[in-house]
Amino acid sequence: MVRTALFSEADFIDAAMVLVAEGGPNAATMQAIARRVGAPTGSIYHRFDSRAAVLGIAWNTAYASFVDALAPLLRQGRPREAALAILPWSRENGHRARFLLLNEPVALFEDSPPPAPQRARLEELENGFDDAFQACVAACGDGTSDEERVARAKFLIFDAPIAILRPHLSRGAPLPPYVERMIADLHAAMPVAAGPAASAQLPPPMNRADR
Amino acid sequence: MVRTALFSEADFIDAAMVLVAEGGPNAATMQAIARRVGAPTGSIYHRFDSRAAVLGIAWNTAYASFVDALAPLLRQGRPREAALAILPWSRENGHRARFLLLNEPVALFEDSPPPAPQRARLEELENGFDDAFQACVAACGDGTSDEERVARAKFLIFDAPIAILRPHLSRGAPLPPYVERMIADLHAAMPVAAGPAASAQLPPPMNRADR
DNA sequence: TGCCAATTAGAATGGACGTTTTAGAACGTG
């Protein structure tokens, strides 16, 4: 390299994340990203092939950070700790959390899908996360890991905690202390290790649906 | 009226909903909406002020239908039934469900907020829904309706069931039968009417977080 | 029958955005 770069790749990635987090996917125009970094738009194209690549790398970065925080706990068979780990991760990764947890990929990538390398990397990350869930279910519950059992684990560890955080993330408000209680209570009431033993302690479910 | 209209307002609204449901907010361009209806783009502007108005009305329509399905049950103090009602509503309102439950308003309206009438109507609907929650919490639990109690009820009745449906809505797959079990189990384990009595039956929550 | 408002019809306009291009500045190397 012969001329020292004024801006780093991470600068542009971060700017894109912040813009999406604050204003939705369309707010992250190439010109807005450049403006926020203080660079000309051309400089983005010296580092990235396209806008889709920028957003794809941003997504993969945030997702990798998230998976790093949860997967080890899952593999250790500690689903409750994994669910609770979303909380400090979100507090420490403000923009990333909003970027990752508040956007559906379909909406983020609707204009054009990320190029192949980023797609491959994402699939890698998703498979790793999936494996961690499988391992957790195998370690926590009995061996049978059918679709429903995994869906239940993903809900308890992933979707439900995010649903608890969502209203606050959406308002941009700090996470109140009771979100931790809600997650903990949820896992106390519906353990992932939901052998028949656990549910037998609960009051019997009332009669099924009303239709 | 002197010339019979070939297209109805609802045609355009529905087209917009379907397009957003299938391809994300940006897929609902004025030209795409018109093309799907088989009308010229000019015809949209004879009925609606702007694209923001079309999306705002579409959102309000879907939201009103959703609230109609849940609010009565909430006001009757039947949170479990309200949570389960999301299921048949989603099955009977395929596009609407994807449109409403898979899109954050911030992403949908980022380019320009809906005009005042639609904003006012939405606030009306949201207040009505909020009141229903307040009524339910008052009817189910004890009288005290502090922030945490309402947040808990909203999670159990609204956000959690949606989180259970989300993966399937997102893939465009039909909702499997076990989603009903998951919602029912959740409400059996964590009743909204969570007086101290209910949680006393549960095994004591394990020690709080690990940090 | 001939008029008029409502609607269809489709082209035109202006702006925003992704991407490309061209020119110039910086810095390690020989």
Place this chain on the structure above:
DNA sequence: CACGTTCTAAAACGTCCATTCTAATTGGCA
């Protein structure tokens, strides 16, 4: 101290889209 490479810098291009405009069509009514 020039040279080549990497980067900054900013303007330019082409496309897409929301919105507007102009003209043609329809059908009830005087």
